[in-house]
Amino acid sequence: MIKQLTLIGVGLIGGSFVLDLKQRGLVQTVVGVDVNAQNLRDALALGVIDRAESKISAQSVGDADLVLLATPVATLPEICRQLAQFLPSEVIISDVGSTKMSAMSAFMQFLPNHLAHCVAAHPIAGSDKSGAVSAHTGLFKQKKVILCPHNNQSSGSLKKMETLWQAVGAQVYELSAEEHDKVMAAVSHLPHLFAFAYVHQMLDNPQGAGYLQFAGSGFRDFTRIAASHPQMWTDITLENRDNLLKLLSEHLAQLAYLQTCLHNQDVEKLYRYFAEAKQVREIWGQSH
């Protein structure tokens, strides 16, 4: 049982996590801290949080057992800097961000005395929705959560976060922060770049708007992630830019191969390329 959980950034992920914890009686009081006053009012009205605070202070974090950082990843350094002076000694600090090297670096730089209790975590349950109004129970059921233990990690704090995530229905995995960022660049951040780039291409094409009226279900699914939060994805892609730049180069080689196949009208190579991709996607689909 957590007596006080302070949620910094009351959005889809953090809000849904505390709703699930509340439903299971695993948390007594949730204090929400957010820069957006309307978002805080929504969160109070919807029962996501029990008390609203506009800033990090002794009042908002001084009595917390767990401080959960659920703001855009680029804000972590400044938030950790502010937290340092108010944190009780045994409090667990954890986060939900999509890049983990940057989270670890904020913890190490600004919370060196709390490092043992800093647990870098990433629930893979993002969506194009955001804000407290989008929070809902059950979001993490059968979703994967990656914890990134580090050399100075308290095993008790790590275990506590693992238990909470499992309690809300998630499957917990452990990867190093470095490995996590490589994985996520490949399976999440890269396709977001592609979806943004493709939709932007339609915007830049003088005929694009006319074309889009004939777009169907393939377009719908392929571009859903292009409606994702622009600030969040600016942060994520910059925090993970080295991995992304490497993968972008690999992707350009794939497209160059397709250009050559099309240019040479190479039926066999195109067929084999599409068939191989289809097989990978189908095998993945059978187990996910």
Place this chain on the structure above:
Amino acid sequence: MIKQLTLIGVGLIGGSFVLDLKQRGLVQTVVGVDVNAQNLRDALALGVIDRAESKISAQSVGDADLVLLATPVATLPEICRQLAQFLPSEVIISDVGSTKMSAMSAFMQFLPNHLAHCVAAHPIAGSDKSGAVSAHTGLFKQKKVILCPHNNQSSGSLKKMETLWQAVGAQVYELSAEEHDKVMAAVSHLPHLFAFAYVHQMLDNPQGAGYLQFAGSGFRDFTRIAASHPQMWTDITLENRDNLLKLLSEHLAQLAYLQTCLHNQDVEKLYRYFAEAKQVREIWGQSH
């Protein structure tokens, strides 16, 4: 009322169309012609077709009012060549392929005497499913169908196909074959190439298989179309390669821009790029 509709290629699109027509009493007998004997048995068992034929002959098309070509687009020239000798004079020939310049070219080369009654058509209702077993009623409800009238078109035959597609719930549009192919390259064929290329990149990456176990809902939707029929997409991308090569070049410029933004850590440009794409996608989503 159509007395006999001969469906050449009994798959998702053609099968679903005739099921809808049957349900509405708009066709008396459906004769299915397919090279796959098992597929024909499935189609008979499921009531998609009333009679099965293994080849184009006087028996399969000699009494037809409407011959619907619903095979992979690359097969149209050979099918039209075979059809020519058996067609009754007033029969309507129509198709459902994803590229229309190539359909027109097959009609013009092999059915010059029937050209007035050749109606190039494309129902935008494809999926990654295929075969007679995937056919079902209601597939075309509120889906768009593009008809591509030509200079020698019989207005009666065009009107007949428009009426049938509207009867099964589709919204009918008219575009020239050339314009159709440009539109479809942009909104459908291009994202298929991207999805295949991205999944193939994961296949080619030595760590790819490990990465994929952490793929979530973004990956699922983005790559759904990579499970599409490889032969069908080999045909489509080759038939529409000039438009696709042009769009691929434009896309490489978009990715190069993103590479530069990431390399320079240009927060503002990245944010604006993502925000603009999000807006386009959201506006599209509101009306589709």
